[in-house]
Amino acid sequence: MSTPGSANKREPRRFISGVVEGFYGRPWTMEQRTELFKREEKWGLNTYLYAPKDDYKHRMYWRDLYSPEEAEQLIALISAAKQHNIDFVYAISPGLDVTFSNPNEVAALKRKLDQVKEFGCSSFSLLFDDIEREMCPADKEAFSSFAHAQVAITNTVYQHLGEPETFLFCPTDYCAAFCTPTVTQSSYLNTVGEGLLPGIDILWTGPKVVSNKISVESIEEVTSVMRRPPVIWDNIHANDYDPQRILLGPFKDRPSELISKLRGVLTNPNCEFYPNFVAIHTLATWCKATAEGGQRDVEMDAEEQDPYYSPQKALTLALTDWLQEFQSTAQPGGPCPPAARLKKESSDEEPMQTDMGESSYVPGPGDNPLYTAEPLTLEDLRLLSDLFYLPYEHGPTARAMLQELDWLKNNSAAAAAETGQTQEWCSRAQQFDDMCEAVVQMFNRLSNAPNRSILYDLYNYICDIKSGVGLARTYVKRLGGQGRPSFNVMNDDPEPWGFRGGLSGEFQRMLPCHGNRDLFKHPPMTAVYCIRPYCPADKVEVQRIFREMQKQQMAQPPLICDGLSAGEIPPSPQCALVLEDDIGMCGYALALTDAKPAAAKIQRAVSGSVFEDFPSLITIQVLARVTDPSPARRMVGQLLSSIRSSGSRGAFCELRHSDRRMLHFYTKLGSFTPLKMAGLPQDIITMGTGL
Template sequence: MNPTTPGLFGVVEGFYGRPWNPTQRRTLLGWLTTGGLNAYMYAPKDDAKHRAVWRERYDRAEAAHLAALVRECRQQGIRFIYALSPGLDIRFTDAADLAALKAKLKQVHGLGVRDFAVLFDDINPDLSPADKTRFGTPAAAQAYIGNEVLRWARDWTRDGRVLFCPTEYCGRFAEPNVAGSPYLRTLGEQLAPEVDVLWTGPEIISEVIPVDSIRELQRVIRRRPMLWDNLHANDYDMRRLYLGPYAGRPGELLREITGILQNPNCQFEANFIPVRTLAAYVREGANYSPLRAYEEALQAWLPHFKSRGKRDFTAADLRLAADIFHLPTEHGETARRYLADLRVILRSPPNSWGEVAARVEQTTRQIVAIYEKVTELADRPLAYALYNHFWEIKENAGLVAEWTRWRQAHPEAHEPFSSPGFRPRIYRGGFTAELERLLPMDEQGNFQPAS
């Protein structure tokens, strides 16, 4: 793309799970505007008409909702990008499928859409015999579709953008690697240079995205990529929640990409800090400090935690909550301290605990209190977004407290601890838990069958 073309920085609603509702999307637009971000991409995997039955046009009510969202984006200076995922079953040589794709995009163009994306992520890319005869490779077939979408977009509007998500959308998926991938190289050669290519980094969930890795990709796809950033995505493990800051992306990266679309938590209300700190990163570049942005975002979020009961969240409560539910491979400072203290208690006799026991007890009580305060939040959607996660951590904290009291009362005990409040197959029970116990993973990522 032209290096003078403005970048797209914002959010992609691109997760698996229940799509956000109109109220949540309006709130998101306010967050984007406040932060100076300029893009929203509509790509919820489980909007059936986005992916599973992509050929079907939107009915009158669905179209009205989309049109209203497009208008609201335009009013707030945010580019609305409509994405379609035809890759599950598109027949590249079938004129009817091509016509269906065009008709679907033409419909949303009629609703005010000017920017489009075509996504080929998370699919089996194998071609039918007819498609293979015509195109040879999946990359060539997909590039053809991307170019057709660009051609249609240019017929409908002069300044629209077209984005493309490849099947090899991260470094780990590139076969045999990024530099040697025939798939990526074909895209670089055949996909029109005006089309933005989406990329998640070295991994699907990339804790760090090195600048050199992006420069390597540029040489292969012959353009700067746009990040589809999954740092705060949690649809792959719904026990996780990410309230930590945007991190692991050096400021220099901004010069090597055409934008960032953040794919955050499924639970919309949990995304205040991710969106706010992304905005700070884009605004500050090389001067960005994740910790400073995190602390500022916590302060800005705290007023949303007003209570209908007698106890409001304190700044310390919110910091502990966000430190516990932080980032995929990183805990916040207060959570790290709590875990370090727990390890001391679990691995040493009670007569050596000293002040550690008091700190653990205090933090455990705070965790339980945080859960109780969540249930009393005046902002009920926020409470519902957080409830399950804080219930689980409250239960585990309660187990820690009960075990600690038992250990202090029985310092010489050698028998295992059990509690009627944490019954087997009820607590940590269920089919998934059984599967995990059969093939546990250690801290290095190794799996060994349980004995």
């Protein structure tokens, strides 16, 4: 057995840098992998780890040898990697069902790796990620722990293969979040660090499976436990866990100081091959950041946080190179040359013809001009990256759009008119519309880009964001009074594209914490509110709030609900709530299931048909210090539920035109609509909702 000190004979070892194909889903094609090797060589990366979860003989049927046809493909792939100076690392994942103590199982693993070695592969990896930790009875008898079993089989295989220069081990606890109770106190990780032969490198994803940031301190900590620096398996650009995400932002939040403290970094990027241009390109820039005597791709400014690497400069460099790829038609699946166009033919035998030798169509003076596809720009790609940035961060433009939409929503045109901010609202609405239009134009130019291979990998994502932006754009226009009534988006019977996510979306919206991990956070509430049932002792406080709100209104005729708020008429059972904050009572909501007696008391003439459809009355008031409308909405919702339980068909409220605040509140609720009632005093408006 080797000793820890023997690892020195292997020095210096090159820094491992490159790509893992380790995601769940459709594997990349042989042509795409060959293209990857060319790019890695061009950008200065040196490693490819073959670990697609969908290769059954890599994971589920790991014991089975490759067929002659499969062997031919792997031989060609390994050969292509060598031609481009890329270290092809073959990974195998026996952990789903291996019996570690069974000699036949160990022999099967050796036999499989021997076969791949015969293909020309000289670097290997054993992966024990994403498996159950429970051992079978035979293994429990043979090994003191799960970690002990993994260490034993890994060391055996490593030595059987002749202790290859590159041999990677992925532990079951491959990030800090999985370590119990901590990284330094993890018995599993300590066993792995102590037991694995020193020539074996260990894969590590960082603090989490998908790590937002990886600090120098965290790597120093895990290095001390593993007894060797880790190779980072970086999932920052992985998207196999969410079919609605693709990550096009730069490699970031890994300080370049890490390079000297790591054995290497491999990115496990998006499932889609072509959009990984940015992820791999920026990783390559990062890897070259501290190279002594090497040529850095970007020069840093004095004010940069990292003196060797700027994510934004690396992103610009990647997008500039990617733009050239979009203009190419040489990729597999590229479009036909412009001359090959479908033309109308009288014969059905040859529907596809070229228009060579024929004059181009020229529109007449009154005809529509010919459509011309505008070329894709660097700004388009920068916007695309901003919209699909990173797991924990939106790009600058995306953040700006969310912030503008939030402000426009919370300061609607109607509210802005009351406060004299109409000009600001309209100006910001136009800015938001301009940003939405930029997304649409980006979509159009992407759709007409010559390289269809990249487009097809992106198409579902850009269609989805275009649709989402379109919905937001329409909503803002409606807030500004520009919406078209016939536009069927945000009404009671929307088209399927008006609501997102299908069944998965419905499940999420039913869960209590849905939305609490959104990257865009709404401003935190400044107060905690309590809603509780009204009791007789609250009568004085309700009257005080009623009088205070009355002072803010002009002289007016009485409302039916005034007697309810003033304590002259008791609310119906289960139909009274009060709102409290840390100061005290700050609002109330009261209801009568039958409003006829209250109307008769003030001699209000109400037609019988109105009371037939809306027999119940509701009133709500909150003090001006309550700036969050959510508690009032909850009180209304609870009251309407109680009224519905009493058998009522509907409820109405009376408001004064001068009470702009409550008029805006009921209008924003969406369920209350104005009612036509004959004989109403001029200053009063009635709104109702069916139950």
